[in-house]
Amino acid sequence: xxRSTSHxxxxxxxxxxxxxxxxxxxxxxxxxxxxxxxxxxxxxxDDGTGLVVRWNVSPDDKPDAQPRVVGQYDVxxxxxxxxxxxxxxxxxxxxxxxxxxxxxxxxxxxxxYRVIAVGLDKSKSEAAMAAKPVTGVLQWIDGTRLWFxxxxxxxCGAVVSFIRIAQSGRELKIxxxxxxxxxxxAVGRATEMGRSCLFVPGILDINxxxxxxxxxxxxxxxxxxxxxxxxxEVPTSRSLxxxxxxxxxxxxxxxxxxxxxxxxxNVYYLTDEQFGYVAAVTGTMVRDEPAACFYxxxxxxxxxxxxxxxxxxxxxxxxxxxxxxxxxxxVAACDYxxxxxxxxxxxxxxxxxxxxxxxxxxxxxxxxxxxxLIVIGCLLATLASLSAEDGGLSGAVSYLKDHILGDGxxxx
Amino acid sequence: xxxxxPLCIAALVGFVLILSEFIPFAQSWGRTAMIWFDxxxxxxxxLGGANLLKIHLLKISSQRVGWGYSVITVAAFTITMVIxxxxxxxxxxxxxxxxxxxxxxxQDGSGFWWMYQYxxxxxxxxxxxxxxxxxxxAAFRAFRAKxxxxxxxxxxxxxxxxxxxYAGIWLTADPxxxxxxxxxxxxxxxxxxxxxxxxxxxxxxxxxxxxxxxMIGIALGIVALSLKVLLGVDRSYLGSEE
Amino acid sequence: MGDFxxxxxxxxxxxxxxxxxxxxxxxGLSFPEEPSDMVRDVFAAVDTLPExxxxxxxxxxxxxxxxxxxxxxxxxxxxCAKKKHKLYFITLWPAAVxxxxxxxxxxxxxxxxxxxxxxxxxxxxFRPGNEGVIKVVVTDLKELYGNDVNGQDLQxxxxxxxxxxxxxMDLIVNVSAGTPGAKEWVQYAASKYEIKxxxxxxxxxxxxxxxxxxxxxxxxxxxxxxxxxxEQTLIDAYPEFAENxxxxxxxxxxxxxxxxxxxxxALIILGNCIYxxxxxxxxxx
Numbered sequence: 001x002x003r004s005t006s007h008x009x010x011x012x013x014x015x016x017x018x019x020x021x022x023x024x025x026x027x028x029x030x031x032x033x034x035x036x037x038x039x040x041x042x043x044x045x046d047d048g049t050g051l052v053v054r055w056n057v058s059p060d061d062k063p064d065a066q067p068r069v070v071g072q073y074d075v076x077x078x079x080x081x082x083x084x085x086x087x088x089x090x091x092x093x094x095x096x097x098x099x100x101x102x103x104x105x106x107x108x109x110x111x112x113y114r115v116i117a118v119g120l121d122k123s124k125s126e127a128a129m130a131a132k133p134v135t136g137v138l139q140w141i142d143g144t145r146l147w148f149x150x151x152x153x154x155x156c157g158a159v160v161s162f163i164r165i166a167q168s169g170r171e172l173k174i175x176x177x178x179x180x181x182x183x184x185x186a187v188g189r190a191t192e193m194g195r196s197c198l199f200v201p202g203i204l205d206i207n208x209x210x211x212x213x214x215x216x217x218x219x220x221x222x223x224x225x226x227x228x229x230x231x232x233e234v235p236t237s238r239s240l241x242x243x244x245x246x247x248x249x250x251x252x253x254x255x256x257x258x259x260x261x262x263x264x265x266n267v268y269y270l271t272d273e274q275f276g277y278v279a280a281v282t283g284t285m286v287r288d289e290p291a292a293c294f295y296x297x298x299x300x301x302x303x304x305x306x307x308x309x310x311x312x313x314x315x316x317x318x319x320x321x322x323x324x325x326x327x328x329x330x331v332a333a334c335d336y337x338x339x340x341x342x343x344x345x346x347x348x349x350x351x352x353x354x355x356x357x358x359x360x361x362x363x364x365x366x367x368x369x370x371x372x373l374i375v376i377g378c379l380l381a382t383l384a385s386l387s388a389e390d391g392g393l394s395g396a397v398s399y400l401k402d403h404i405l406g407d408g409x410x411x412x
Numbered sequence: 413x414x415x416x417x418p419l420c421i422a423a424l425v426g427f428v429l430i431l432s433e434f435i436p437f438a439q440s441w442g443r444t445a446m447i448w449f450d451x452x453x454x455x456x457x458x459l460g461g462a463n464l465l466k467i468h469l470l471k472i473s474s475q476r477v478g479w480g481y482s483v484i485t486v487a488a489f490t491i492t493m494v495i496x497x498x499x500x501x502x503x504x505x506x507x508x509x510x511x512x513x514x515x516x517x518x519q520d521g522s523g524f525w526w527m528y529q530y531x532x533x534x535x536x537x538x539x540x541x542x543x544x545x546x547x548x549x550a551a552f553r554a555f556r557a558k559x560x561x562x563x564x565x566x567x568x569x570x571x572x573x574x575x576x577x578y579a580g581i582w583l584t585a586d587p588x589x590x591x592x593x594x595x596x597x598x599x600x601x602x603x604x605x606x607x608x609x610x611x612x613x614x615x616x617x618x619x620x621x622x623x624x625x626x627m628i629g630i631a632l633g634i635v636a637l638s639l640k641v642l643l644g645v646d647r648s649y650l651g652s653e654e
Numbered sequence: 655m656g657d658f659x660x661x662x663x664x665x666x667x668x669x670x671x672x673x674x675x676x677x678x679x680x681x682g683l684s685f686p687e688e689p690s691d692m693v694r695d696v697f698a699a700v701d702t703l704p705e706x707x708x709x710x711x712x713x714x715x716x717x718x719x720x721x722x723x724x725x726x727x728x729x730x731x732x733x734c735a736k737k738k739h740k741l742y743f744i745t746l747w748p749a750a751v752x753x754x755x756x757x758x759x760x761x762x763x764x765x766x767x768x769x770x771x772x773x774x775x776x777x778x779x780f781r782p783g784n785e786g787v788i789k790v791v792v793t794d795l796k797e798l799y800g801n802d803v804n805g806q807d808l809q810x811x812x813x814x815x816x817x818x819x820x821x822x823m824d825l826i827v828n829v830s831a832g833t834p835g836a837k838e839w840v841q842y843a844a845s846k847y848e849i850k851x852x853x854x855x856x857x858x859x860x861x862x863x864x865x866x867x868x869x870x871x872x873x874x875x876x877x878x879x880x881x882x883x884x885e886q887t888l889i890d891a892y893p894e895f896a897e898n899x900x901x902x903x904x905x906x907x908x909x910x911x912x913x914x915x916x917x918x919x920a921l922i923i924l925g926n927c928i929y930x931x932x933x934x935x936x937x938x939x
Contacts, residue, residue: 047436092818103793138437145434152635159636163645207449209634212641216648239460240453247650268467269460275539275718287478300832301540301718301858308546311553312664322630324623325858332554340626344633347648348640355645359636366632443786507805516803518751528752533717540718544914548671549664552921556929566922573919576857576879577912578685608690615876616864623861 031123032060032070035115040134048107048138054099058117058125061095070095071120077102080110080133087114087127110135147404151369159362166358174357179318179336180349183217183294186316187224190291196231197221198290200281200306202297202321203237203274206244209344210322214297215241215248216347217320221294222252226261234267235284237277242269278302282309295319295334296343299326307333320346373404419644426642465489495523572611580607659928667921674917675910683909684902689883696852696873697887699825700733707824709739712839713757716749719831719856724753725904726854726881727829731757732901733888734827735765740813741775742823746787746834751780751803764898772811779803785838792843795819826851836863836871845870854881882908 035055043050053075061070072094076087093100105111110133117125166172190197199221201214218234225232234249236242246267253262270280282305285293293310295303295317303319303326310317311333319330320338330337338346341363348356377400384393429445432438468482494500499513500523508514517524557563574580584606592601603609640646677683689697700709711731715723734741741761743754754777761769769775781787781798790798795817801807808814820826826849830836836853840863844851852873855863860876867874875884881904888895895901 045436047439094822140435140437142434142436142439149434155632155635156639159639160643205453209637213637216646219648238453239456239458239463242460242463243456248648251650265467265470269463271464272457273536275536279535279539283481301543304546304550305539305542308550311550322633324626324630325862327626329550332550341629341633344630344637347637347646351646351648356640359640359645363632363636366635367629370628370632446786505805507801507807514805516805520755525752533720533752536717537721540721544675545668545671548914548918548921549667551918552662552664552667552925555922555925557926558929566926569922570919573915576877577915578687578908579912579916581688612690612692615861619861620864 032058032117032119032125034058034125034128035061035073035117036128038113038115038128038130040111040113040130042134042137043101043103045139045142045144046103046136048136049105050101050103051105051111051113051134051136052099052101053113053115053130055115055128057096057098061117063096067120068095069119070117071122072118073097073100074116074118074124075100075102075113076116076127077111077113080112105136107136107138151404154369155362155366158365159359162358162361162365163355164358166354166361169354172354172357172361174349174360177338177342177345177349179320179338179342180346182316182318182336183221183350184224186292186294186318187221187228187230189316191228191230193291195291196233196288197225197292197294198281198285198288198315199232199234199294200297201234201236201241201245202295202299203277203302204298205238206240208298210298211238211241213322213344213346214320215244217294217296217350218245219248219252220347220350222249223256226253226256226258229258229261232266233284233288233290235270235277235281236267237270237272237274239269242267274300274302278305281306285309285313285315289313290315293317295321295330296338296346297321299323299330304329304333310334373400376400377405415647415650418650419647423642423644426638461489492524492527495527500524501526568614571607572614575607575611580611583607659924660932670917670921671914674913678909678913679906681909682906683913684905685908685912687879687883687886687905687908689887690880692867692873693875693880693883693887695868696854696875697733697884697891699850699852699872700730700739700827701737701891703737703739703824705738707737707739708822709734709741710820710823710826711741711743711754711757712826712828712830713743713745713750713753714747714835715753715829715831716747717752720753721907722856722878722881723829723831723854724756725878725885725907726875727753727757728760728900728903729881729884729888730827730829730854731760732764732895735761735769736892736895738768738774739824742778742813742817742820743775744778744791745780746784746838747831748780748782754779754803760900772806773813776811776813777803784834785842788834788838788842791820792847793819793821821847821849823849825849828852829854830859831856832859835859836874837866840866840870854884878904878907878911 035058037054037056039054041052041054043052055073058070058073072092074089075091075093077090078085078087090102090104091100102111102113112133113130114127116127119125162172187197199218201218202208202211204211206212206215222232224230232249234245236245246264249267250259250262250264253259270277285306286309290313293306293315295306296319299306299321300323303321303323307317307319307330317334318336318338319334320343321327321330322340322343324340327337327339331339345360345363348360377397380393380397380400384397387393425445428438429442432441465486468486471479471482472486496517499515499517502513502515502517502519502522502524504510504512505514505516515522518528519525551569555562555566555569557566571580574583588602588605589599592603593599595601637646703709711734713727715727731741743758745751745754758775758777761775771777778799779802783790783798787798796808799808802811802814808817820843826839826844828836828839828851830839830853836855836859839851839853843849845866851871852875853863853871854875857877857879860874863871863874863876875881885902885904889901
């Protein structure tokens with residue numbers, strides 16, 4: 001004989017009791033206590049669209065709390081002038097944080113902010129309101145960039161001053177740069193051998209100053225090629241560089257009185273892709289065997305491939321780049337290398353114009369400033385580290401690092 | 413006029429963007445200018461592509477020396493463009509299954525992906541690998557002890573070449589440990605002279621100092637050249653003086 | 655004999671280089687690696703994070719540099735997966751998209767049981783803009799990334815639903831071949847917002863980043879040697895990795911690297927011997 005394990009009515013009651021007790025889920029934790037002292041101030045050195053919201057953390061936000069109560073802070077705002085406006089979430093800050101920058105304000109509008117502590121279980125505290133609405137203030141000058149501006153004005157002023165001095169007729173001593181002296185020789189050699197010249201203006205676009213500098217050297221090389229009746233080929237890696245190079249070469253041929261000798265197909269675009277470009281150029285070099293190769297611009301890993309290929313065909317090679325990582329390859333493999341600022345000096349040097357040469361002296365002022373800052377900074381830092389007291393010296397080093405050289409100064 | 417207008421545009425835009433670095437209101441203008449540049453470059457890209465096709469088609473039609481390479485170039489250009497734009501082998505994206513072309517053009521298994529994996533990837537790696545061969549030939553040809561500086565360069569090259577491999581540790585770790593133990597009773601006393609440690613010092617101190625000096629000079633060169641271009645002192649990028 | 659070397663055809667040099675690289679690979683020649691302090695710091699930065707931490711895997715390299723950087727990236731991926739961290743893959747290079755895919759393949763094939771897309775890892779893919787992308791995602795990621803690489807809305811993916819910006823990351827792991835890359839991540843993210851960061855770069859790019867260590871960059875892996883040391887550290891800490899041949903890619907490459915370096919040293923010595931011999935011969939005449 002079998003028996004049922006329990007009375008049907010009581011089992012139903014038991015199930016109901018279990019459901020009531022467990023169906024609603026675990027007992028909900030109390031929401032965290034709200035943060036306090038919410039203050040809102042203008043974000044300095046901005047265009048009036050930034051405000052900074054600060055608060056004191058919730059009393060439940062303890063760094064060593066286990067389990068953690070507060071997960072984050074929700075920052076909300078509304079347009080204070082609009083009576084129908086609702087608070088909207090504009091940002092979240094992690095637990096422990098006490099501020100948030102709101103950079104998406106509209107200028108001229110007063111915003112009222114509130115901060116809510118949110119628990120790990122997404123429960124929310126009461127809102128802590130800011131005392132009053134705040135409007136962003138437009139600052140016309142970014143005060144943190146003052147040192148940058150000052151140094152920029154001094155350096156640029158020095159360049160302009162030396163240009164003026166040179167224009168006044170005073171002789172300026174500029175050292176010889178072997179690579180630039182060799183440009184004429186290289187083009188002449190190519191003409192004598194009846195072979196072409198190859199000019200590679202780098203692989204970056206025209207918005208890079210190295211490419212601009214390369215194009216200015218191209219102008220001079222093209223003028224020489226026109227004068228000596230040598231063929232010049234300019235394969236480019238960017239379409240805009242191709243169009244600029246064509247204009248430059250055409251103008252150079254026109255100036256040399258040889259507009260008929262100009263062939264626009266000699267300045268051509270290959271590909272934007274780095275190794276595709278260098279494969280095409282080295283293929284051209286091996287087939288056409290130019291007698292003179294000029295590498296003037298920004299290069300990356302392809303620099304050694306170009307230089308070694310040029311070496312294998314017996315070409316005279318002049319390179320110029322401002323990529324420090326590629327300079328060793330060019331120095332090792334090319335006949336002449338323009339290192340860094342020598343390359344930027346090329347246009348002034350090749351033109352021979354006095355006012356352009358004056359600008360080279362102006363750069364030296366910048367170097368003096370740079371050298372001076374390095375010496376002063378190293379001296380201060382050394383003395384500060386040797387000094388037992390943590391006072392003026394450390395402060396001076398910090399000011400130098402943070403305001404003159406750091407984020408507030410020369411760094412963008 | 414042909415040169416004056418570009419000079420004025422260059423000067424105006426250049427100085428405005430310099431000033432915008434200091435005026436918070438105008439700080440986004442630099443980003444806008446870059447977007448304009450990207451749009452210009454995109455149009456110029458079409459120009460470059462058309463020029464590429466023109467030159468190579470001319471070369472093929474007149475059968476100049478090396479026209480076979482031009483055939484390969486034009487064929488590769490056309491095939492890549494057709495397969496890429498046509499999204500051959502691309503299945504619709506999971507988020508937009510009703511649109512045939514909603515999948516990513518580089519989707520695994522697609523025609524473009526296949527070309528990337530089995531044509532572009534090996535070719536790019538091969539070109540990069542050429543550097544190893546060329547550095548060997550450059551080292552043989554160019555690293556000669558002609559003077560004091562060249563000797564210093566050579567010694568440094570030997571230290572770095574050996575220190576960057578197990579050879580540096582094998583050559584110096586045990587001998588220096590023995591020497592340190594013998595002279596100072598501490599095998600780590602002379603560990604700073606291990607080749608791998610010396611390499612870190614060379615790269616972190618001497619090499620970095622030289623790099624920084626070059627970079628300062630480069631930055632000043634860029635400032636001076638940019639100023640000359642903006643002021644119109646240097647116009648060689650526009651062509652001749654006339 | 656002297657004339658042979660004086661007028662040596664460079665193709666003999668190329669052949670020699672080919673042999674010295676191929677033979678050690680074929681013979682499986684490998685050498686022990688002793689991790690440097692820098693490599694240990696990088697390892698510790700990943701290993702000491704609590705399980706389930708948020709890691710931004712910013713891989714900015716292309717097929718050309720894959721040989722040098724892929725072992726680094728793969729080692730980082732395996733290490734983070736071993737620690738069951740949450741991985742957010744991102745890149746600033748268009749050519750790096752397949753590189754992200756290959757690292758995700760590692761997760762799917764080797765850690766498939768523990769790793770589910772959307773819950774443990776997500777692929778945000780590429781956005782154009784170079785360092786501009788960093789400047790935006792460091793404050794508001796969803797301004798640029800509305801969807802992942804498969805077109806899925808980030809609001810619908812569990813691990814990105816509440817992701818506001820990369821300041822919520824516990825660590826940035828960057829493998830970079832150039833620009834934009836490690837320097838930009840340091841300048842615009844790690845340094846400015848004090849996000850912990852480690853980086854792996856090519857040998858050529860490493861010197862430019864040394865100034866950032868250790869203040870802005872916790873550690874730096876420079877070149878394939880550092881990658882090999884990292885792999886060795888990983889195998890020492892987690893011996894089960896030793897059974898997987900894919901985990902010692904960099905270690906395998908150190909054999910050819912050593913022999914190739916010795917070959918180059920020999921070539922330099924030979925070149926100088928020829929130079930001095932010719933000089934003496936010329937002087938004698």
